[in-house]
Amino acid sequence: MEQTRYIFVTGGVVSSLGKGIISSSIGKLLQAHGYSITIQKYDPYINIDPGTLNPYEHGECYVTVDGMETDLDLGHYERFTGIRTTRGNSVTTGRIYKAVIDKERRGDYLGKTIQVVPHITDEIKRRMKREDDPKHYDFIITEVGGTIGDIESAPFMEAIRQLRWELGSRAISIHLTYVPYLKAAGEFKTKPTQHSVKEMQSMGIQPDVLILRTEYHLDSNLLQKVAAFCNVDRDCVVQSEDLPSIYEVPINMERQGLDKAILRKTGMPVDELPQMSPWRDFLTKMHAVKQEVRIGLVGKYDLQDAYKSIRESLLIAGVYNDCKVKLVFVNSEEVTRENIAEKLEGLSGVVICPGFGLRGIEGKIVAAEYTRTHDIPTFGICLGMQMMVIEFARNVLGYADANSREMDAVTPHNVIDIMESQKNITEMGGTMRLGAYSCKLVEGSRARAIYGSEMVQERHRHRYEFNNAFKAEYEAAGMKCTGINPENDLVEIVEIPGLRWYIGGQFHPEYSTSVLNPHPLFVDFVKVAKG
Ligand code: GLN
Numbered sequence: 001m002e003q004t005r006y007i008f009v010t011g012g013v014v015s016s017l018g019k020g021i022i023s024s025s026i027g028k029l030l031q032a033h034g035y036s037i038t039i040q041k042y043d044p045y046i047n048i049d050p051g052t053l054n055p056y057e058h059g060e061c062y063v064t065v066d067g068m069e070t071d072l073d074l075g076h077y078e079r080f081t082g083i084r085t086t087r088g089n090s091v092t093t094g095r096i097y098k099a100v101i102d103k104e105r106r107g108d109y110l111g112k113t114i115q116v117v118p119h120i121t122d123e124i125k126r127r128m129k130r131e132d133d134p135k136h137y138d139f140i141i142t143e144v145g146g147t148i149g150d151i152e153s154a155p156f157m158e159a160i161r162q163l164r165w166e167l168g169s170r171a172i173s174i175h176l177t178y179v180p181y182l183k184a185a186g187e188f189k190t191k192p193t194q195h196s197v198k199e200m201q202s203m204g205i206q207p208d209v210l211i212l213r214t215e216y217h218l219d220s221n222l223l224q225k226v227a228a229f230c231n232v233d234r235d236c237v238v239q240s241e242d243l244p245s246i247y248e249v250p251i252n253m254e255r256q257g258l259d260k261a262i263l264r265k266t267g268m269p270v271d272e273l274p275q276m277s278p279w280r281d282f283l284t285k286m287h288a289v290k291q292e293v294r295i296g297l298v299g300k301y302d303l304q305d306a307y308k309s310i311r312e313s314l315l316i317a318g319v320y321n322d323c324k325v326k327l328v329f330v331n332s333e334e335v336t337r338e339n340i341a342e343k344l345e346g347l348s349g350v351v352i353c354p355g356f357g358l359r360g361i362e363g364k365i366v367a368a369e370y371t372r373t374h375d376i377p378t379f380g381i382c383l384g385m386q387m388m389v390i391e392f393a394r395n396v397l398g399y400a401d402a403n404s405r406e407m408d409a410v411t412p413h414n415v416i417d418i419m420e421s422q423k424n425i426t427e428m429g430g431t432m433r434l435g436a437y438s439c440k441l442v443e444g445s446r447a448r449a450i451y452g453s454e455m456v457q458e459r460h461r462h463r464y465e466f467n468n469a470f471k472a473e474y475e476a477a478g479m480k481c482t483g484i485n486p487e488n489d490l491v492e493i494v495e496i497p498g499l500r501w502y503i504g505g506q507f508h509p510e511y512s513t514s515v516l517n518p519h520p521l522f523v524d525f526v527k528v529a530k531g
Pocket of ligand 1: 353354355356357381382383384406461462463464465
């Protein structure tokens with residue numbers, strides 16, 4: 001077994017360069033060379049995890065199978081590489097400090113003064129090396145959030161400096177920077193990149209590989225110049241220009257030899273080409289799509305990143321149905337009974353999005369009613385499923401005051417209720433029903449046919465559940481409970497059999513879609529929506 005190699009991915013100049021996509025692409029290429037990999041994200045903020053962060057702050061919260069609420073970049077890691085990330089793949093400054101302070105309180109440091117160097121940095125290094133993970137990886141890719149020079153990422157940079165010193169060529173630094181194009185001057189500017197590399201050097205880290213983000217194609221002279229100014233080999237400078245799809249990035253990196261440069265730098269054999277044919281087949285399919293299918297996302301967050309995994313799951317499902325899914329955001333706060341027909345006009349399917357709290361829920365209920373009564377394919381996810389259930393109670397079962405305990409604490413028709421296990425919880429962080437649970441699918445149901453198996457595992461992130469006291473009434477009136485958690489009898493899936501596609505899931509199927517393994521619920525939903 002080869003010794004593990006470590007790749008550290010940092011970003012400079014500006015944020016939002018797509019370090020997550022680059023890290024995922026590197027992971028994908030190394031896998032295609034036959035290596036085992038994992039990718040982890042280190043975020044410099046103090047929150048223990050992003051679970052309590054508002055989506056406006058940090059986009060979607062992604063949940064791992066073992067129930068960790070993490071950064072949305074882990075979603076990219078899983079979708080690109082098909083790996084299953086766990087708790088250890090998402091680390092924040094808050095978690096590092098908490099671990100160190102807990103140790104200090106236990107007396108583990110034997111009377112020593114606890115300092116950023118070496119105690120915090122040692123804890124970071126231990127985790128970067130994944131000393132608690134029994135699995136072997138040929139490559140561990142570590143992406144550090146934020147931008148070089150941020151005060152709060154300094155301990156991470158120091159840990160990387162030390163690891164590179166200790167591990168020699170087994171650890172390399174990949175730095176992603178931005179090369180702006182100044183229209184008035186008609187020139188690309190490499191100065192910010194040079195400064196960013198200087199900043200790295202001042203921290204004792206010489207980047208081994210530079211990836212230049214750019215909106216337009218850079219010519220080879222410019223790459224040569226950057227290499228010369230920054231002490232980097234010419235074959236270790238590549239560009240990442242804007243592409244129509246993020247899924248083209250791995251191929252673009254391969255075309256420029258990034259995989260070979262990494263293998264050479266880490267002392268691994270550079271022989272064969274990576275086995276990227278399944279990935280290329282996906283891209284070929286993606287480029288060949290003709291038909292466009294418009295799918296509405298009914299939710300309250302009008303920003304791309306809030307429903308990241310749902311968006312990607314739908315786009316990927318589209319490719320498998322030979323169509324291009326065009327996503328249309330429908331702000332649930334603006335939806336009313338009067339305007340719903342207009343809001344959903346031209347949509348072939350509707351996803352009712354997850355969420356928390358009162359804001360925008362009435363709009364989701366109106367949307368669920370409209371799509372149910374007009375037989376428009378509808379997919380309710382978590383809160384979305386709960387809204388389908390409430391709508392059905394109000395308009396079919398005749399309980400006008402039906403609601404979820406989350407929104408109305410006193411209604412007698414609390415068709416969605418707080419889970420027994422959640423009743424006495426007062427802390428917010430990491431206390432929901434989180435991670436993968438099994439779900440048994442009812443024979444003869446649509447869900448069962450879609451999954452093609454009786455038992456499945458799906459990831460959760462919620463406190464409320466379908467109230468079983470009303471189950472018989474629902475079933476009699478036509479909304480069937482077709483997925484049940486076998487351990488505690490929780491309803492996981494509801495569906496209305498007579499309709500084209502009307503399914504709600506208490507879980508988040510979007511977390512387990514990958515490019516080469518799309519989630520069957522999304523694939524079938526888009527298939528039916530496409531008609
Ligand atoms: N707010 C709901 C609950 O806690 C749904 C959560 C979600 O959509 N992730 O049960």
